[in-house]
Amino acid sequence: MTRSTMKIERFRAILDSYGARSDAWPEAERDAATALIETSADAKNLLEAGGALDHMLDRVPAPQPADDAYLRRLAEIPAISGHQTRRAARGGRAGSDDHGQAAVLSWFRPTGFAVQLTGLAAAGILGLMLGFSNFSTGPESIERIDASAYLFENPSIVADIELVD
Amino acid sequence: MGDTPKKPGKTGRASFGLSAESDRVLVRQVAEGNEAAYAVLVTRHTNRHLAFAERVLADRAEAEDAVQEAFLKLWSRANSFDPAAAKFTTWFYRVVLNQCLDRKRKKRPESLPEGFDGVDEREDPLGAYEEGEIASYVKRKLDQLPERQRYAITLCYYEGLSNKEAAEILGLGVKALESLLTRGRKRLKKAMNNQIRNYLDKS
Incomplete structure (x- = not known):
């Protein structure tokens, strides 16, 4: 589009969609819109009115930048996830990648980390209690091991138990 | 800025000069396991995508989680980026938006605050x-x-x-x-x- 071809209707449509800041206008139409403002009083009036909403939108402050701790967490993703998720993505079984990601992310979250530590501690205590109370082997032992493993994989259950206590 | 492949550094030791590379080159190196290239992308793109996620989710903590998941996807699936189809930033905005939408879907609808749509009686x-x-x-x-x-x-x-x-x-x-x-x-x-x-x- 050349500088002289924009009609006032199109200029109005640009303001309605993109607002009055020229850097937000479609690049291909920017010069033509600027030229229209220079020659048309109607375009100038529309521009002034169009700036009011932008003024309101500009009152919302930009979100805070990331802090150093968060950037470190992101940078540590390769080290924490290792190459497991990469292997899974390259042809592991279906869903294994998501499972791996979920596991990695849960370690990153402070709450996830605390719950998992609690889970480890509780599973350890449970194992000791079971070990002292009954030394027999056989099917029951397998059940105990399964129970411990279940607690490892479901730390929220441990959290529930603690709440009851 | 050329797209000539360089030998990737697996551990981040070969980071010298990477900060000047284009996103496209860095993503290709990430796909080869280059942690230093990944770190440059984190430094370069976290703030803008975090701001976007926060605006979409209207929640800082949720936004941080969404962007974290997006970077994890970048690390694990960098080879799914097709430089012929889109710019890296466009592709990564999509990854972040998808993470945000997943979070919104999983989130239970919250009850609206009292008087949320009430008319403000003040003149101004x-x-x-x-x-x-x-x-x-x-x-x-x-x-x-x-x-x-x-x-x-x-x-x-x-x-x-x-x-x-x-x-x-x-x-x-x-x-x-x-x-x-x-x-x-x-x-x-x-x-x-x-x-x-x-x-x-x-x-």
Whole structure:
């Protein structure tokens, strides 16, 4: 589009969609819109009115930048996830990648980390209690091991138990 | 900035010079396991994508989790980026947006606060606010927009993306994007009619 071809209707449509800041206008139409403002009083009036909403939108402050701790967490993703998720993505079984990601992310979250530590501690205590109370082997032992493993994989259950206590 | 492949450093020791590389080169090196290239992308892109996620989710902690998941996807699936199909930033905005949408889907709907859509009885509600509250007032109006209209305004107005990039991220044509923008802005003007009139009277 050349500088002289924009009609006032199109200029109005640009303001309605993109607002009055020229850097937000479609690049291909920017010069033509600027030229229209220079020659048309109607375009100038529309521009002034169009700036009011932008003024309101500009009152919302930009979100805070990331802090150093968060950037470190992101940078540590390769080290924490290792190459497991990469292997899974390259042809592991279906869903294994998501499972791996979920596991990695849960370690990153402070709450996830605390719950998992609690889970480890509780599973350890449970194992000791079971070990002292009954030394027999056989099917029951397998059940105990399964129970411990279940607690490892479901730390929220441990959290529930603690709440009851 | 050339696209000549360089030997990737597996552990991040070979980071010298990487910060000057293009996103496209860095992503290819990430796909080969180069942690230093990944670290450069984190430094370069975290803030803008975190800001975008926060605007989409209206929650900082959720936004941080969404961006974290997006970077994990980048690390594990960098080879799914096709440089012939899109710029890295456009592709990564899409990854982040998808993470945000997943979170919104999983989140239980919250009960609306009391008087959330009540009419402000004050003659000049915005004028009666403290300066710090004006931002919250406008932000609340933005958050009440239909989602796609809000994403379109966020990408074009706040993120400063071109209409083509924003349309691509939202999976729309440019005309459809413009329609969303127009409807969104019209709705905002209506919602803040008094304040806009005041502003125009004073200016």
